[in-house]
Amino acid sequence: MRLLFFAGSAREGSHNKKLARLGQKVAEANGIEAVYVDLADYYMPIYHGDLEASEGVPERAQAFQALLGEYDGVMIVTPEYNAGIPALLKNTLDWVSRVRTEPDVFRSRVFAIAGTSPGYFGAMRSLLQLREVLAVGLGATVIPQQMALPGAMKAFAEDGSLVDEMRQKTFTGVVEALAVAARKFAA
Ligand SMILES: Cc1cc2nc3c(=O)[nH]c(=O)nc-3n(C[C@H](O)[C@H](O)[C@H](O)COP(=O)(O)O)c2cc1C
Numbered sequence: 001m002r003l004l005f006f007a008g009s010a011r012e013g014s015h016n017k018k019l020a021r022l023g024q025k026v027a028e029a030n031g032i033e034a035v036y037v038d039l040a041d042y043y044m045p046i047y048h049g050d051l052e053a054s055e056g057v058p059e060r061a062q063a064f065q066a067l068l069g070e071y072d073g074v075m076i077v078t079p080e081y082n083a084g085i086p087a088l089l090k091n092t093l094d095w096v097s098r099v100r101t102e103p104d105v106f107r108s109r110v111f112a113i114a115g116t117s118p119g120y121f122g123a124m125r126s127l128l129q130l131r132e133v134l135a136v137g138l139g140a141t142v143i144p145q146q147m148a149l150p151g152a153m154k155a156f157a158e159d160g161s162l163v164d165e166m167r168q169k170t171f172t173g174v175v176e177a178l179a180v181a182a183r184k185f186a187a
Helices: 015-029 049-055 061-069 088-095 126-136 165-186
Strands: 003-009 035-036 073-077 110-116 143-149
Touching: 003 015, 003 143, 003 165, 015 035, 015 165, 035 110, 049 061, 073 088, 088 126, 110 126, 110 165, 126 143, 143 165
Parallel strands: 003 035, 003 073, 073 110, 110 143
Antiparallel strands: none
């Protein structure tokens, strides 16, 4: 059983990348094979139907779809932009959804969602949207446990863990729940 972690931000100093990397570390500390990837390495043009018709799905979207297919569970850690999902993340999901495989890459694995922002809501509104896109739009199984981490600027310790012990525990719980669900799904 293997888990994949990535963030919906390409920014070098992204708080969401920090949280995604922490997820990977937590999984590894629990003896789970886990990999972190950076969406900056899978940059794609904005979805355009004419572009798809003339050139097909971009290679990077095909590569990212194939990557998702290698893991039993995926954690997506998303920022919140204007109370919703960042275009980068939605665009990535939209392109990947255009790669048709059997079984479908979204329907055949388990997802967990998390997010952080400097504000009080901790990307909660973005998480609500992401859950809907994954479950309703893409037919994915999304575990009920999730993490919205407020105050991103001060939330992380030097070693990448969360300063607040309770929050570290909650986040660890989400990663563990993803592992449990992914194991069941893969069986
Ligand atoms: C266009 C834009 C809109 C934003 N809207 C929100 C928002 O609605 N809620 C929020 O909590 N933060 C909002 N922010 C602040 C982001 O949460 C903040 O920039 C965060 O650090 C981005 O995530 P990252 O650190 O992973 O790159 C917005 C930022 C940008 C650039």
